[in-house]
Amino acid sequence: MAVKTAAEYIESVKALNPKVYVAGKRVENMLENPTTLSVIRATAKVYDLAHDPKYKEIMVPASHLTGEPINRNLHVARSNYDLDMRAEMALLTSQKLGTCNYRCVGCDTLNALAASTWEMDKEYGTEYNTRLNNFIKWAQANDLACSGAITDPKGDRFKRPSEQDDPDMHLRVVEKRDDGIVVRGAKVSQSGAIGAHETIVLPGGALKPGEEQFAVAFALPNGTPGITYICQYTPYTAEREAAESIEELGNPEFGQRETSTIVFDDVFIPWERVFLCGETKYCGRLVARFAKTHRMNCGGACKVGYADLIIGASKLASEYTGLQKVPHIQEKLIDMVRISETSHACAIAAAAKGVEEPVGSGVWMPDDLFGNVAKLNIAHGFWEIMKMAGDIAGGGVVTMPSERDLENPEIGPYIKKYFKSAAPAEQRLRVIKFLQNWVAGLHGAGTWHGAGSPQAQRVALQFLTDWDAKKQLAKDLAHIKD
Amino acid sequence: MDNAFSGVSLEFITVCTPELEEKYMGLVGTFATLQDACCRKKALPGFYQPSLLVEASHIEHKLVLTLAGEMTDEELLFYIDTAIRNVGGFPAPRESTARLVVEVKSR
Numbered sequence: 001m002a003v004k005t006a007a008e009y010i011e012s013v014k015a016l017n018p019k020v021y022v023a024g025k026r027v028e029n030m031l032e033n034p035t036t037l038s039v040i041r042a043t044a045k046v047y048d049l050a051h052d053p054k055y056k057e058i059m060v061p062a063s064h065l066t067g068e069p070i071n072r073n074l075h076v077a078r079s080n081y082d083l084d085m086r087a088e089m090a091l092l093t094s095q096k097l098g099t100c101n102y103r104c105v106g107c108d109t110l111n112a113l114a115a116s117t118w119e120m121d122k123e124y125g126t127e128y129n130t131r132l133n134n135f136i137k138w139a140q141a142n143d144l145a146c147s148g149a150i151t152d153p154k155g156d157r158f159k160r161p162s163e164q165d166d167p168d169m170h171l172r173v174v175e176k177r178d179d180g181i182v183v184r185g186a187k188v189s190q191s192g193a194i195g196a197h198e199t200i201v202l203p204g205g206a207l208k209p210g211e212e213q214f215a216v217a218f219a220l221p222n223g224t225p226g227i228t229y230i231c232q233y234t235p236y237t238a239e240r241e242a243a244e245s246i247e248e249l250g251n252p253e254f255g256q257r258e259t260s261t262i263v264f265d266d267v268f269i270p271w272e273r274v275f276l277c278g279e280t281k282y283c284g285r286l287v288a289r290f291a292k293t294h295r296m297n298c299g300g301a302c303k304v305g306y307a308d309l310i311i312g313a314s315k316l317a318s319e320y321t322g323l324q325k326v327p328h329i330q331e332k333l334i335d336m337v338r339i340s341e342t343s344h345a346c347a348i349a350a351a352a353k354g355v356e357e358p359v360g361s362g363v364w365m366p367d368d369l370f371g372n373v374a375k376l377n378i379a380h381g382f383w384e385i386m387k388m389a390g391d392i393a394g395g396g397v398v399t400m401p402s403e404r405d406l407e408n409p410e411i412g413p414y415i416k417k418y419f420k421s422a423a424p425a426e427q428r429l430r431v432i433k434f435l436q437n438w439v440a441g442l443h444g445a446g447t448w449h450g451a452g453s454p455q456a457q458r459v460a461l462q463f464l465t466d467w468d469a470k471k472q473l474a475k476d477l478a479h480i481k482d
Numbered sequence: 483m484d485n486a487f488s489g490v491s492l493e494f495i496t497v498c499t500p501e502l503e504e505k506y507m508g509l510v511g512t513f514a515t516l517q518d519a520c521c522r523k524k525a526l527p528g529f530y531q532p533s534l535l536v537e538a539s540h541i542e543h544k545l546v547l548t549l550a551g552e553m554t555d556e557e558l559l560f561y562i563d564t565a566i567r568n569v570g571g572f573p574a575p576r577e578s579t580a581r582l583v584v585e586v587k588s589r
Contacts, residue, residue: 015567017528026530066489137490138509142572179514198570223568224515225525268518270511272491 003060003071004143005051006044013040013195018222020194020229020260022237030194034240035231038255039195043102043145045254046073046093058088063140064362065133070140073103076114077364083296083351090297091344094305098437100257102192104297106146109200110136111363112290113217113275118361120282128275135219135273139198146219147196149187149262150290152204161207161214170204171264172213173277180270181277183216187262189449194229194260196222203276206284215283217276218269226267229260234442248403250437257446289357289365291452291460292350296366298451299375300347306447307340307378307385310438314392316431321394322422332388339381346374369464376457382447390439397436400429494580495571497562499555500587504563505578508571513582515569517545526561527568534561536589544583553588562586 004012013030020027022035030036050059050071063070064078077083086107093101110132117128139146152161155169164170171185183201193199202217220227231237236256239249246252276282315333318324350370357365390397396419406415406426419425448454474480487507495506495513506512519527520538526549529535537548549561562584563573574580 012567015528015564017564017568019530134491135509138487138492141487141490180511180518221515221568221570223527224570225519225523225527266523268515268522270509270514272509272511 002141002143003050003069004047006048009044009047009143009145010040012197016197016223018194018229019227020231022231023233034243034246035237035255035258036194038099038240038253039102039192039258042097042099042254043192043195045097046101046103047071047143047145049092049096055092058085058092061085063137065137066140068140071103071143073101073107074110074136074140074143074146075107076111076136077354078362079364080352080354083354083364083366084348086293087297087301087347087351090301091305091308094302095308097254098251098306098309099254100191101302102147102195103145104302105148105150105191105294106196106198106200107148108290108293108297109148109150109202110146111293111365112202112286113200115289115357115361115363115365116282116286117275118363119285119358120276120279124279126279131272132275135275142197144197145192145195146198146200147191147193147222148200148202148290149190149193150202150204150287151188151190153186153188153261154204160211161204162211167213170214171201171216173216174213174266176277180268181216181218181274182266182268183218183264184266185264187264189259190262191257191259193222193262194231194258198222199262202287202290203283205287207280209280211280212278215276215278215280216274217286218274220267220269220273224267226265228263228265230263231260232258236437236442244404248433250433250435250441256437256442288368291456292366292368292371294451295375295457296347296350296371299378300343300345300350300371303378303382303447304340304344304347306438306443307336307382310385310389310435311336311340313431313434313438314389317393317428317435320421320423320428320431323392329392332392336385336388339377339385343374343378343381346370346377350374368460372457372460372464375451376454376461379448379454379457383444386439386444389435393432393435393439396432397439400432400436403429403433493582494574494578495566495582495584496580497559497566497584497586499558502555502559504559505574505576505580506563506566506571507574507578508566508569512566512569512571513543513545513584516566516571516584519565519569520545520547526565528564529561543581544585547584547586549586549588551588558586558588 027033117132121129152170155164161170168185174184175182350366353367416425493510497504526535539546
């Protein structure tokens, strides 16, 4: 079966040596660096989930190209049920990892490309869909971890790609050859490419005629010379580097969502791996298809999974401090559930209301309105959830001592004495440390911007809402005549 | 050939050292990526020592590489195996027919 195990994935990664930097130092071995190891562990866990019989329906569909069982992260949705299971996978992986399913963006790029390449081939007689399907079959047969890269550095936001002083601010084609293209530029805020076998690259947004050099989509192996990964660096990176044991950390195995800036220094892509080159007309549509899929999964499922963890930990924290019957604590927990499950409901609706897009392609896309609402709701709601979790956890969520203090023979007894509440100090400190990972961590801003910042969803809703229909409904009932 | 790869448009590459030979496969374009990396970027994929790749030349379907240092055939294969995996290739069955050739030696 092509569905690989975690061990097989890790074995395959050992042979890969992409050019990765963390805090100015090149990572010689990703399995030895604590930051990159957390990405590999998380990706490995996603492989493992596909072998758990409890999750087979969610994680292992049949390929529409070969009929073989595959990991859902390489699946193209062909029905509303497929969309629902895709969202369920996002929920499950978030619940089990507490961080990014690093194969998620790659999955959504493949789905968007499946729709758009079909459409381009129909209009232009190109071979993009054939190439894409060949790539997907190859990826499925080898169960490759595919990440996705979309966001350009952008430079001066008031200027179009073609107006930038430095044209490299948006990834572009700098040379076309008989055997392929050469690209230059960068993609930022990219999740998990360092632990992936391949990265699928899309244009960063809609483009106009005259901007053909920026209209490019392709897949490339992550060890291709010319690519450099510059990892994010935060206090959580420093904490993980300094930890004597991962048990000191809030999310010990899988950590925070790790991203990198990917630099493409005149990188060669053979034509077989190019899925769009110069077709500016289709860039906006392609990115919009990616966005609506990713917003359903990210906003309505992934962050709901995180919320499940936060709610569970908050409930534990209230029990460990003896406050579980206090009414305002119970109300806060209920509100956390309300916010989270509202977004979850939107994801379910986005899947249920999804349609074949474009008609005839066989590719199913989520409902645009519900996908955007899922993300917009959770973008605001996640801060509220964390606020309430911080309230329930108490000030200790940011003032707590280290677990190393607990182990110190001189001061450990003080920690055990003074942090004991309705539960032993060790348990209380552990759950507060877990909540610190969220409340004082990176996920608020990550949720805000992931799958597009809220303003992008607002713009989408402005266009997706039938304002005239709503006005007419009001006029009809209010007997307003024009 | 594993049925999992039926219907996939692939290319096959023979890697030869003075004494040993292995086969690899990848999507069409894998050989071109390796050739471009070695000849234009002057880099062996997966390795960053500047002086490792002494020479790289390409004639039609053959890529000839010279690595620095006195290496055994096993060591030469290790380097090219890593390089091909880093550009998306994987080992292929020995009986595969390969039109494309990577010849590697050291000095």
